[in-house]
Amino acid sequence: MSFTEDQITRYSRHILLPEVGGKGQKKLSQAKVFVVGAGGLGCPVAYYLGAAGIGTIGLIDSDVVDLSNLQRQVLHHTPDVGRPKAISAKEKIQALNPDVQVNTYEERLTAKNARELISQYDVVIDGVDNFPAKFLINDACYMENKPLVHGGILRFEGRVMTIVPNESACYRCIFKNPPPPGVVPTCQEAGIIGVVAGIIGTIQATEAVKLILKIGQPLTNRLLDFDARTTAFREIRVKRNPSCTLCGPNASITELIDYDEPEACAL
Amino acid sequence: MELTINGKVENLEVSTVMDVLKAKDIDPQLVAVEVNTEMIDQENLGTTSLKENDKLEFLFFMGGGA
Ligand SMILES: [Zn+2]
Numbered sequence: 001m002s003f004t005e006d007q008i009t010r011y012s013r014h015i016l017l018p019e020v021g022g023k024g025q026k027k028l029s030q031a032k033v034f035v036v037g038a039g040g041l042g043c044p045v046a047y048y049l050g051a052a053g054i055g056t057i058g059l060i061d062s063d064v065v066d067l068s069n070l071q072r073q074v075l076h077h078t079p080d081v082g083r084p085k086a087i088s089a090k091e092k093i094q095a096l097n098p099d100v101q102v103n104t105y106e107e108r109l110t111a112k113n114a115r116e117l118i119s120q121y122d123v124v125i126d127g128v129d130n131f132p133a134k135f136l137i138n139d140a141c142y143m144e145n146k147p148l149v150h151g152g153i154l155r156f157e158g159r160v161m162t163i164v165p166n167e168s169a170c171y172r173c174i175f176k177n178p179p180p181p182g183v184v185p186t187c188q189e190a191g192i193i194g195v196v197a198g199i200i201g202t203i204q205a206t207e208a209v210k211l212i213l214k215i216g217q218p219l220t221n222r223l224l225d226f227d228a229r230t231t232a233f234r235e236i237r238v239k240r241n242p243s244c245t246l247c248g249p250n251a252s253i254t255e256l257i258d259y260d261e262p263e264a265c266a267l
Numbered sequence: 268m269e270l271t272i273n274g275k276v277e278n279l280e281v282s283t284v285m286d287v288l289k290a291k292d293i294d295p296q297l298v299a300v301e302v303n304t305e306m307i308d309q310e311n312l313g314t315t316s317l318k319e320n321d322k323l324e325f326l327f328f329m330g331g332g333a
Contacts, residue, residue, distance in 0.1 A: 039333025063333075073333070129333035152329035159329045174299045174306065179328050183297060187331035223326065234274060236324050241306045 003029075007099065011053055019215045025053060029099070031212040032056040034121035036109055036137055038085040039063075040192065041151045042127030043075040044201030045208070050093035050100045052209055057093065058121055060105040061085040072194030109133060111256035114140035123208045126150045127201070129186060131178035132259035138163065138171035139256055142246055147218075149207045151200045154185070156193050156228040158200035160219060161238075162207045166247065168220035173241035173248075178259055196228050271322045285313040287323065299326040 003011070003025070014020045014028070031054050035042045038061040046057055063085050065076040073085075080088040086104035093102050105117065109128075118124055118140050126137050126148060134150070141148040141163065148163040150171055163170050203224070210216050223236040246253045269278050272287070281287050284307055288295050300307045301324040307315050317323075 037333055041332045069333075127332045129331050131328065131330050134330065134332075151332060153331040154329050157329065174326060175328065176299075176309065179297055179330075183294070184328045184330055187333065192331055236301070236326065237304050238301065238306070239304065243306075243308055 007053075010097075010099075014052070020213060024213045024215075027212055028053050028209070029055045031123070032058065032121040033123045033125060033208055033212075034058040034060070034118060035125045035127055036060055036133070037127035037129065038073075038075065038089040039069065039127060039129060040072045040153060040187070040194075040197030041201040041204060042125070043073045043089060044198045045125050045127060045205045046089055046093055047075055047096070048202055048205040049208060050097045050102075052205075053097060053099055054208075054212075055099075056101045056103065056121075058103045058105065058117065059086045059089055060107065060109055060117065061089075062106055062108045072192065072197045074198065109136060109140075111136065111258040114256055115144055118144045118146055121146065123211050124148045125204055125208060126152075127204075129188075131184070134171065135178050135259065136256060139246055139253060141165060142170055143256070147211050149204045149211075149219075151204045153192055153196050153200050154187060155190055156196060158196045158226045158228075160200055160203045160207070160224045160226075161222065162211070162219040164218065164220050168218075169238045169240045170244060170247045172246040172253075173244040174223070174238055176245060193228055196226070199226060199228070268317065268319045270317060271320070273323070273325055282316055283313055284315045284317065284323070287317070288312065293325065297328060300324070301326065 011025045014025050015022055033054050035046045038059050065080045065083055065085055067081050075089040075092045084106050086106050090102040090104050124141050124146050142165045145165050150161045152159045221239055225234045242248050303322050
């Protein structure tokens with residue numbers, strides 16, 4: 001596959017970079033990224049990946065756009081209120097860059113469909129808003145051996161970590177199990193500064209691009225925590241946990257688990 | 268003893284990780300604890316002794332995304 005003149009112009013600022021070049025841009029155009037959630041994190045991730053010329057973006061979200069989403073979910077516009085998020089997001093990505101193939105799934109990620117969906121992609125982005133889904137994505141990516149870029153946001157804070165199965169610490173190496181339902185507030189209950197979603201989402205997109213291009217050092221074995229109040233990042237070193245129930249030598253989790261899901265917070 | 272907790276030096280009268288959680292009124296269910304970059308299993312929080320200048324990281328759940 002070769003680029004048209006327009007494509008060479010569109011991606012010229014990438015191609016200029018010695019670490020990317022035409023070869024790297026080609027890798028991006030052949031890459032497939034699965035974005036779970038088309039909300040606060042999923043929107044900036046998918047928007048930048050679309051602009052970057054990622055060949056295929058998979059978007060899964062079962063929600064419709066709510067007026068209260070628009071403060072941060074930047075792919076959804078006022079006329080989209082009431083429309084499916086996956087469709088709304090796809091339209092904006094393709095308006096920005098018609099080169100991108102966007103696959104939409106208007107459903108929830110579950111223990112039944114997760115592995116099958118994830119197996120079709122090269123990199124997975126966690127843009128979900130609840131713990132059962134975060135654990136499900138972590139487990140499914142480990143089982144399908146797909147790199148995952150985890151993200152979380154709450155109030156003024158955010159967190160990112162890249163997970164390369166069998167090479168770096170997974171989410172369960174740190175957090176064994178989801179917290180009991182109801183004890184950790186959601187964005188819906190506790191609020192979120194909209195732009196924090198943009199900061200964390202764009203770091204997730206950066207990680208995905210690096211993983212595809214195989215450049216630099218991925219954010220593996222490091223939790224990156226951001227606090228908007230002080231505009232400070234803190235990096236916490238982590239490592240694979242020998243007692244991890246998913247990726248440790250005595251792992252006990254061999255199948256995906258649908259934890260009791262609290263009402264999806266339609267943020 | 269002097270401990271570094273989430274990057275800040277603090278002086279606390281404690282002997283185990285659980286003592287620190289109690290002193291700070293932190294529910295052990297809501298936090299993952301690392302001592303000198305080793306994750307401490309939930310069931311060992313009360314038996315993990317601390318010494319001068321240990322570095323603790325309390326990692327709280329952060330579940331939002333949408
Ligand atoms: Zn693990």
